[in-house]
Amino acid sequence: MRHTVATMTNPLLSKARTALVIGGGVAGPVAALALRKAGIDAQVFEAYRPGTGSRGGPLTLAANGLNALRLVGADVDVAAEGIPTPRMVIHSGSGKVLGTVESDPALPAVTTVSRGRIAEILQARAEAEGVPVVHGKRFEGAVDTGRSVIAQFDDHTTAEADVLIGCDGIRSAVRRLIDPAAPEPRYTGLIGLGGFIERRSTEGPAVPDTGGAFHMVFGRRAFFGHIGDGTRTGWFANLPYKRLDRDDLRATTYEQWIARLRTAFADDTGPMLRILDHVTPEAFIPALPLEDLPHVPVWSRGRIALVGDAAHATSPSSGQGASLAAESAVELARSLRDLPIAEAFTAYERGRRARVERVIAEAARTNQSKAAGPLAARFRDALMPFFMSRFATPERSAWQHGYTIDW
Template sequence: MKTMKKALIIGCGVAGPAAALFVKRAGFEPIVFEAMREHDDYAGLFLNVGRNGLRVLEELGVNGSLIAEGFEMRVMSFRSASGKWLGNVGTKEAEPHGVTVKRSLLHRVLREEAQRQGIPIELGKKLVKVQMTSDQVIVHFQDGTSATGDFLIGCDGIHSKSRSILLPNAAQPSYTGLISFGGFARSKELVPEPGVQQMVFGKKAFFGYLVKEDGEIYWFGNMNMPGTPTRKDLQSIPASEWRQTITELYRRDPSPIPDIIRRTEDEIGLYPIYDMLTQPEWHSGKAVWIGDAIHAVSPNGGQGASLALEDAFVLAKCLRDMDDFDKAFARFQMLRQERVERIVRYSRMIGQRKHATNPVQVFFRDLMLPHFLKTSSKQSLSWMYDYRIDWNEKIPTLGER
């Protein structure tokens, strides 16, 4: 593994470019393949990058623009459907949990850094087949082309094609029963509160929003939906119908929620929420998976992007320090699995607490939530946010943590 070996990286979202940058640093030759025919820097909504994820971006030297353009997360302020304030989690004086940024910004800064370092990114490469020999991996794409490398890193998301090909018996993504939607609006009437995200338990659905200094509003909502909808299913419903449904959903909720929805000029984004609580195998032969492709987490904990960034960092260190791919992949899984599965469970629990609509459940939630929020503010989430990785430390041997 001392000679330059080629890493085939499937997917160019968050995990793919991050993995490419770190494995290049570890002494490998990465190439990234993306199924989309062009980069869409206007797609998607926004996400949270926890301070654990920001440390990884700082290691890569790309955290500056996210901090400059993002919204610091310090306080979550909760209200009931009647407008009653229920309590806060966090304080304005505390260290930020991280930043909220447009998804496209995070994708772009990682991709541009990879390109700046000369890492090839090939578009329109929809994976259809993977072959493995004793010493090579060959990937085949829908356009008839193929590529050969020494190992493969699957970074192609929750519905990973590479995982379905090479781990056909892997646990499938689990629908949480909720869909997420949201968008961007502007208002001169809403006063910006730096560091504060507003969370409202609406009469029929949960709603969250923040107001930036320039008056731009980031907002999202969640609602129950039966079955197992895909994003394609949601997009098959006309945008005008969704807008009417969402407007009606929040019609009787306190100001400024109805006004925020009304002021949203662009289409409202829609996404079903899936996660994967556990996967017994994260690697197969000369292939390994990271990020949502192997441990998808719901957005409620705000850790999906950060976990993918951590994965890329730790995997590259394992590849650098272990003497063969199988040992490196096994060590990577051992070092990461307990942490990420804890966060997946935590995020699912947070999501379930948001969505009580039965009047009896709502009564007891609003009665008990102020006490719960006080307790939560005193409890430390340092186990999640203060995770640190040092590039200069060698990967611990078996028996060490």
């Protein structure tokens, strides 16, 4: 079956009327919804079949991400499934509270969802708005005809439109196509594991309701985060893992991971071991190397542009990757609404690059404190209360969380 978006001849000096969106994660469905709002017909092409990615650890959508989702009518769907998260509480491994970060009540309420569910929610919203989301289409290449762009998929089908938007994540094939010299993701020295524990009715809550607080623990050997609303508990752990050995990660069994986590948190104060007691293999996401892309030099070429992690992946420590992906998706659509293709891509990158690279750099600094040695950890725990009270305030983070898009 061939999927083709009908297109009239359209040079780069014209405005786009049709778009192919590669990737149905966060950026893809949001871009398609925003393009549609901008009067541009878009289709989403996703490599995986539905239902294959519904598991995941907790993903927090910040106010700026929810503001972007609101512009495409997807904020309510996401919030409906999320755990409201107005507060983050930071603890040391000895149980001392190092600081509390309250969300700005004037901004949309921060929410935490399962990382696997977010794509499903956004795809469903796109489909409800009439955007076709085609699954099982792995993008392999594209040809710029001078008048249009033709995408090629692994099932030998093609699709054609005025522009192609690469929303295919941190290992983007679209990025490699527009710049074969593009950097590869940078490993942070940490691996991430996690999941969502659902309450089974007869057993009561796995861990107490955290009352909207996402608790983060700088343990002696590893970092732990958890939030629970009494029926679900989202948790994650970041373990320092200096030399990335993907074979070791793949070969490590579920039981071995749980044992490693138990050892890592054995000497810390907090609910880590109690939460691990409730983890099951079905609700467990095995270790992923945590990566980022501090600087992707080429964001667009000809009729093709990148959005989301494909262009600007931040490590999870920022809690901003999905929010920035949603922002970029809407901003690109806005530029394509107002400007001819070439100018739109330039304006989009000019408006986004400094902001996203600043977030990525800040997250990289946080990663260092998660992997601190014993001496650095003592300094961190001693100094953090002072820095948190001075700098972790709504005013100081307004540049990040208060960002709004003037649609």
